[in-house]
Amino acid sequence: MFQNFRLSMAWLHTWFGLVLGFVLMVVFFFGSLSVFDREIDRWAIPSSRFAPQPMPSFDTILKPAFERMQPDKDAIALLDGRVDGPLPERFEVVRSWGAYTTHRDPVVSVFAGFEVPRAKDPDETVFASHALDPRTGAVLPQGQLRVGSEFFYPLHYSLHLKWKDLGTWIVGFSALMMLAALISGVVMHRKIFREFFTFRRHKTVQRSALDLHNLTGVVALPFHFFFAFTGLVIFAGIYFPVAHTQLHELHELHERVEARETGLPHERAGVAAPMASVDAMVAQAQRRWQAKGMAGDVGFVYVSHVGDANAYVSVYRAGTDRVALTGEGIHFKATTGELLREDPPRSAVDSVNEFLTGLHLQHFRHWLLRWLYVLGGLLGCVCIATGFLFFVEKRKQQHAKAGSAGSRVVDALAVTTVTGMLVATMAMLVANRLLPESLADKGDWERTVFWSAWGLAMLHAFARGGALARARMNPAWREQCGLIAAGAVTAVVANAVTTGDHLGRTLAAGYWPVAGVDLSLLATAAVAILAAGRLGRRAKATATGQSPAVLAAAEARHG
Amino acid sequence: MVEPTWLLTGAAVNAVLGFGWLALAMDTHWEQVHGDAAPPPSLARALRVAGALALAASLGLCLGADHPTMAVLVWLMLLAGGAVAIAATLSWRPRWLRALWPRRVAAQ
Amino acid sequence: MPSAAMTDLAPTPSRAPGRLPPLALLSRIGAAVLGGYAFCWGFIAVVHAGLYGLGMPFHDAEHLAAILGVLLYLVAFLWTFAARRVGLCWAVLLVGGGLMTGAAALIQRALLA
Numbered sequence: 023m024f025q026n027f028r029l030s031m032a033w034l035h036t037w038f039g040l041v042l043g044f045v046l047m048v049v050f051f052f053g054s055l056s057v058f059d060r061e062i063d064r065w066a067i068p069s070s071r072f073a074p075q076p077m078p079s080f081d082t083i084l085k086p087a088f089e090r091m092q093p094d095k096d097a098i099a100l101l102d103g104r105v106d107g108p109l110p111e112r113f114e115v116v117r118s119w120g121a122y123t124t125h126r127d128p129v130v131s132v133f134a135g136f137e138v139p140r141a142k143d144p145d146e147t148v149f150a151s152h153a154l155d156p157r158t159g160a161v162l163p164q165g166q167l168r169v170g171s172e173f174f175y176p177l178h179y180s181l182h183l184k185w186k187d188l189g190t191w192i193v194g195f196s197a198l199m200m201l202a203a204l205i206s207g208v209v210m211h212r213k214i215f216r217e218f219f220t221f222r223r224h225k226t227v228q229r230s231a232l233d234l235h236n237l238t239g240v241v242a243l244p245f246h247f248f249f250a251f252t253g254l255v256i257f258a259g260i261y262f263p264v265a266h267t268q269l270h271e272l273h274e275l276h277e278r279v280e281a282r283e284t285g286l287p288h289e290r291a292g293v294a295a296p297m298a299s300v301d302a303m304v305a306q307a308q309r310r311w312q313a314k315g316m317a318g319d320v321g322f323v324y325v326s327h328v329g330d331a332n333a334y335v336s337v338y339r340a341g342t343d344r345v346a347l348t349g350e351g352i353h354f355k356a357t358t359g360e361l362l363r364e365d366p367p368r369s370a371v372d373s374v375n376e377f378l379t380g381l382h383l384q385h386f387r388h389w390l391l392r393w394l395y396v397l398g399g400l401l402g403c404v405c406i407a408t409g410f411l412f413f414v415e416k417r418k419q420q421h422a423k424a425g426s427a428g429s430r431v432v433d434a435l436a437v438t439t440v441t442g443m444l445v446a447t448m449a450m451l452v453a454n455r456l457l458p459e460s461l462a463d464k465g466d467w468e469r470t471v472f473w474s475a476w477g478l479a480m481l482h483a484f485a486r487g488g489a490l491a492r493a494r495m496n497p498a499w500r501e502q503c504g505l506i507a508a509g510a511v512t513a514v515v516a517n518a519v520t521t522g523d524h525l526g527r528t529l530a531a532g533y534w535p536v537a538g539v540d541l542s543l544l545a546t547a548a549v550a551i552l553a554a555g556r557l558g559r560r561a562k563a564t565a566t567g568q569s570p571a572v573l574a575a576a577e578a579r580h581g
Numbered sequence: 582m583v584e585p586t587w588l589l590t591g592a593a594v595n596a597v598l599g600f601g602w603l604a605l606a607m608d609t610h611w612e613q614v615h616g617d618a619a620p621p622p623s624l625a626r627a628l629r630v631a632g633a634l635a636l637a638a639s640l641g642l643c644l645g646a647d648h649p650t651m652a653v654l655v656w657l658m659l660l661a662g663g664a665v666a667i668a669a670t671l672s673w674r675p676r677w678l679r680a681l682w683p684r685r686v687a688a689q
Numbered sequence: 690m691p692s693a694a695m696t697d698l699a700p701t702p703s704r705a706p707g708r709l710p711p712l713a714l715l716s717r718i719g720a721a722v723l724g725g726y727a728f729c730w731g732f733i734a735v736v737h738a739g740l741y742g743l744g745m746p747f748h749d750a751e752h753l754a755a756i757l758g759v760l761l762y763l764v765a766f767l768w769t770f771a772a773r774r775v776g777l778c779w780a781v782l783l784v785g786g787g788l789m790t791g792a793a794a795l796i797q798r799a800l801l802a
Contacts, residue, residue, distance in 0.1 A: 023709065023710075023713055023714070023717060023775070024770075024771075027771050030770045030771045031767070031770070031771070033770070034767075034770045195722075198759075198762060198763065198766065201763045202763060202766055202767060205763070205767060206767070216607065216609075218603075218604075218664065218668075219600070219604045219607075219610060219664065219667055219668040219671055220609075220668070221668050221669070221671070221672040222672075223672050223673075237665070237668055238665075241660070241661045241664035241665055241668070242658075242661040244657045244661075245657065245658065245661060251759065251760075254759045255752075255755060255756055255759055258752075258755035258756075258758070258759060259755075262729065262730055262733050262755060262758060264730065264733050264734045264737060264751075264754075264793075265737070265751055268734055268790070268793065268794065268797075269734060269737060269738055269793065269797055271797060271801055272738060272741065272747075272797045272800060272801065273747070275800065275801060276741070276747035280747070343648060344648045344650055344651060345648075345650040345651055345654065346650070369746065369749055371745070371749040371750075371752060371753045372746075372748070372749055372752070374752075374756070375749075375752040375753075375756065377650055378756070380650075381654060386651060388647065388651055388655070390589055390655065391651065391654060391655050391658065394655065394658035394659065394661075394662060395658065397658065397661065397662055397665075398658060398661060401661065401665070
């Protein structure tokens with residue numbers, strides 16, 4: 023079908039890159055924002071703007087909170103069709119309790135898994151999850167959406183398309199195509215070393231877009247490759263659910279064997295029994311880590327078979343100083359506090375897997391690396407966006423002459439996915455500040471604003487796309503840049519007005535989560551204004567036939 | 582024990598320097614920076630060696646600052662940042678890179 | 690002035706998908722996506738079951754199989770586009786995938802016995 027290897031790779035890169043590029047743009051951008059998702063949460067939920075706390079006392083703070091938890095209506099609704107008879111309203115038998123903290127989060131995340139009475143699958147579990155104030159155990163208001171960790175972050179791996187995990191599958195396929203695009207891109211790029219630093223700004227849009235596309239793709243190639251690859255590894259259980267289907271029986275065999283070998287019971291005994299002091303167990307775990315030369319904070323506490331004689335408590339060390347997520351788990355019998363098992367050092371395969379997943383999920387404490395990750399993500403966005411620009415520029419003239427709408431459609435979709443996405447993000451942040459704190463379902467309103475703003479941006483992009491019929495640039499690019507700048511500044515001002523935590527105060531106090539978001543918003547506004555200006559000059563230049571550089575110089579002279 | 586911040590700053594500087602020298606070793610970029618024709622092969626080789634050593638030094642400094650698993654990631658990302666910085670400088674202000682390897686040294 | 694590098698690599702509009710035989714194109718994409726998936730399913734199943742049978746811890750075998758499986762999917766996908774005859778790809782991917790899936794089933798049966 024293709025005459026040679028290079029041409030086949032070029033076709034693959036162009037067409038799969040184009041189609042999946044729209045998805046990848048969303049994944050990379052919201053992935054970049056997710057690096058600082060907890061900080062965005064602090065900006066969005068002012069009542070949570072206090073300093074990160076260590077894991078609070080289980081006995082006095084967490085246990086009472088756990089005992090009050092029940093799944094909410096959304097979680098129960100997921101059981102539809104999986105239960106015989108009507109949906110249960112209360113869930114009494116608790117399979118598990120889990121609590122985890124991070125060095126970035128002032129809140130502690132807690133979840134509880136419950137057995138489902140009359141479920142078709144005996145292993146069916148329904149979950150409840152909350153964010154607690156670790157100082158008091160109070161549940162953080164439910165209606166308030168954690169814009170970073172509950173919206174932007176899941177958007178980047180699932181597109182919020184939950185039906186049968188469809189969004190996750192789409193993202194997964196896009197990730198695979200990202201890998202294919204990287205390899206095929208390298209195959210196509212004959213001058214990969216010679217043009218390593220090349221960015222010819224003053225040439226045609228087609229040439230400079232391609233230069234920038236190649237540059238941003240190559241210099242961060244390890245980053246792009248590893249993030250797509252590790253993303254797939256993290257969700258491999260969803261994409262290839264072998265252990266839960268074809269090898270299900272082998273899995274069950276393993277669980278029974280493991281329960282015997284580790285002394286950690288696989289099933290409930292069916293006998294109710296009270297829990298001993300978990301705080302004492304946690305203290306013992308910390309002493310043991312210290313004795314091994316690995317003193318550390320507690321990252322994760324997990325109780326299995328809650329309320330049963332077979333219950334056990336697992337304490338894991340927080341992985342803040344290395345790439346692996348958590349580790350060095352120590353397990354105690356819940357009724358007596360007796361030590362059951364200390365996890366042995368990791369095997370080679372396990373270490374590799376923990377490294378790969380940890381590199382993506384970023385539980386480590388390393389602010390420079392986090393910002394470098396944001397840089398990598400933004401370079402990925404530039405790579406994809408310039409890919410669109412190159413595609414359109416290359417075909418604009420021919421399509422205009424032939425009366426074909428191809429490049430017009432691609433261009434409008436590109437505007438939607440690049441600037442439109444930013445417009446929606448700004449709109450959501452502004453809405454977050456302007457809507458009253460006490461509004462019930464405030465989160466639902468914020469989500470509606472996000473999706474509506476994006477939809478409107480798309481309509482705008484298509485409406486203004488007539489210019490492409492004359493082989494000109496779509497003015498929507500410039501106009502949406504203006505909207506982004508206005509939105510970003512409005513968000514910063516709205517934060518100052520509604521919370522009083524303006525930059526003067528947050529910088530003086532060194533409260534970086536909020537200061538960081540405000541500064542990033544202002545930087546975005548600056549870039550958007552610069553971009554709008556440049557695009558405006560280019561549009562004028564194309565109209566009058568002059569080069570944009572000449573036009574800029576003329577403007578500067580006239581002051 | 583040197584403060585990690587200093588080690589990482591050193592690593593970042595070395596990444597930029599390293600790529601700066603590697604860029605200057607290329608004819609097109611040497612011309613952009615110095616306005617002269619291409620550097621002689623011995624000079625180009627010296628620049629490439631200097632560049633490679635600086636990038637290696639960058640890795641060493643990263644390893645001094647963090648656990649090895651993190652150090653490697655930091656290094657790779659500093660390389661990306663360094664390369665972008667040099668490419669941007671070459672595109673907007675190539676003259677700024679004159680200080681990296683002044684012409685006088687080349688004439689000798 | 691566009692350089693030769695730009696115009697000869699990426700397909701120009703005259704070779705847009707409309708011009709490539711649509712059925713052949715669909716077959717190639719199908720082989721890459723579906724055939725590749727089947728092949729990797731088989732690979733992951735047989736490597737997982739096989740390594741567990743050889744004594745590797747269950748989840749280690751699971752993770753190693755998945756890590757290698759993802760990379761294999763990438764390779765299979767690229768190969769399917771580079772290969773001259775798509776029929777060969779269909780054959781290798783489906784038959785190979787089937788054989789490996791079958792082998793995994795046999796290993797499981799042996800281990801459960």
